[in-house]
Amino acid sequence: MPRVLTDERRDLVKAVADFCRRECGTKEQRDKLTEGGQEPHNQKLYEKMAGLGWLGIVIPEEYGGAGQGMTDLCLFLEETAYGLAPISGFGTTVITAAAYEKFGTAEQKRRILEGVTAGRVEAISMSEPGAGSDVGALTCSAAHVDGGYVINGQKTWCSNAHIADHILLIARTSLDGSKHDGLTQFMVPTDAVGLEIRGIETMGGKEVNDLYFTDCFVPDSAVVGSVGKAWPQLMTGLNLERMILAALMLGTARRAFDDTLVYVRQREQFGQPIGSFQALKHRIADMATELACAGLLVYDVAAAIDAEPNRVFAREASMAKLKCTELAKHVTLEGMQMLGGYGYATEYGMEALLRSTVVSTVYGGTSEIQRDIIGKTYGL
Structure with missing residues (x-):
């Protein structure tokens, strides 16, 4: 996340992190909320977040939302992904709500946007x-x-x-x-x-x-x-969709990295922690560096969008989506490798993180499409 946060944003991150630790911080809690991982969305938990005002973070105040921008949305998404909160319905809901906010009738806006702040899901x-x-x-x-x-x-x-x-x-x-x-x-x-x-x-x-x-x-x-x-209406929503996916995968990648780091510090082989071996130490260093770079990219683009909300940042948003989704897949695969057999076991959760990341390079525009878009912005 960005190095400098306002007090309000720092409070938001802390509150979301505390909520996730309390409500879904253990595997037992998450299994109960998701029916053993089969239901990635828990409506009761979702409505608890609605009661705290978080689901309306980018919804205009006149519809019961907070009226915040892309940076605040990315902070919320990153932290809920890191905290493994089962609220998969939120991403599509925010994307859909933005379309109604821009192009909907007064009645459509009222019904959809007020519903979002109350905890309803849209697709x-x-x-x-x-x-x-x-x-x-x-x-x-x-x-x-x-x-x-x-x-x-x-x-x-x-x-x-x-x-x-x-x-x-x-x-x-x-x-x-x-x-x-x-x-x-x-x-x-x-x-x-x-x-x-x-x-x-x-x-x-x-x-x-x-x-x-x-x-x-x-x-x-x-x-x-x-x-x-x-078609032109859809094009106005590209910033939002790609940044949502980027922030979610940034949080997921951070979680996979931290879980891997805990394991390699504690697991001992040949009389020492496996993280002390150069083969793993260097891989940890590379992942940490890439995560830092990805975070800077996401929040730099988010700040640019907040400064010019009506501009389509085709190149930058595609870069953020491409970088974070590919990185999340890489980090979870590395985590699987470093955890060895435990990476394959459902008890440790790395396999679940892998399953949640491999599709991220496909939905919302594949990595190949993102690269093509970026290339076109350079006249290619």
């Missing part, structure tokens, strides 16, 4: 079986009829749809123009007639879902923003 759905990194290739359709739209098609990899109140759906309303034209955002209740939510089994537990729309009707009032303009 967003873009990917399809044939449209992953190439979001513009999506085919899920929303045909206009009298009074609304009829949605048909399949979505996939929708995080938290099974625990969300609504899905912010990106669907095709027109075939005119380029593949990025004719896309529209809709607010779809998860209990809508014609929507089936089916979980996808993953090594991370119950996280993602397939969505099946069969003649699912939504009224005209469900449109979020302008019809046919979802």
